Amino acid sequence: SLKVCLVLLVANILRIAFWFGKFYELPLLVQSFLMIAVMIAMLELCLRMKNQANLPPSSVKRFTDFNPSEFWSWSYFSDFLQCLVVMGLVTGLATYLFVESGMFVESIGTLSLMTESTLALPQFIKNYQSRSTKGMSVKMVLLWFIGDSFKTLYFLVRASPFQFVLCGSTQTLIDILILYQVISYDKVRE
DSSP states (O other): OHHHHHHHHHHHHHHHHHHHHSOOOHHHHHHHHHHHHHHHHHHHHHHHHHTTSOOOGGGOOOGGGOOGGGTTOOSSHHHHHHHHHHHHHHHHHHHHHHTTOHHHHHHHHHHHHHHHHTTTHHHHHHHHHHTOOTTOOHHHHHHHHHHHHHHHHHHHHTTOOHHHHHHHHHHHHHHHHHHHHHHHHHHHHO
16 A cells, blocks of 8 residues: 555655664665665555546646645655655755764654554554454464564564664564454454
């Protein structure tokens, strides 16, 4: 979805800025650049699929309209790219100006990684509200759990900044909660 792309793009732009204030392992920095590239490609694909039905000129939404109610709902890929450039420039400028402030650096690191770590939270809430996990399997959620557990272990073993450990732990906890939902809601269906 476009919103997942937004969350991951913002989280990874902030994570790159975090690196300038608190160096962490190069592979994690490279992962952020790769994630941005993948999310831009995914964004383009989502928009292409969405816009296959030609939009009437009256429904065209542009970044330069600066309409907050239409944020991240623009009609053209170029508008999303413009927004990302602005986000990158503002984040870069703020980082340049405040990189010596430990509080600023720790804050962007925490904001970045906690934003990413709560990505599955809307799924958990949706499952809870509907009392259903239709379309989700135990195997899929177990794979999320295993991946996030290994990632958290990696962060601990490699002495990554605390924010990475907090992010991995939060993701693992949400995975456990969703796994519980899949198992318990599945029993209700039977």
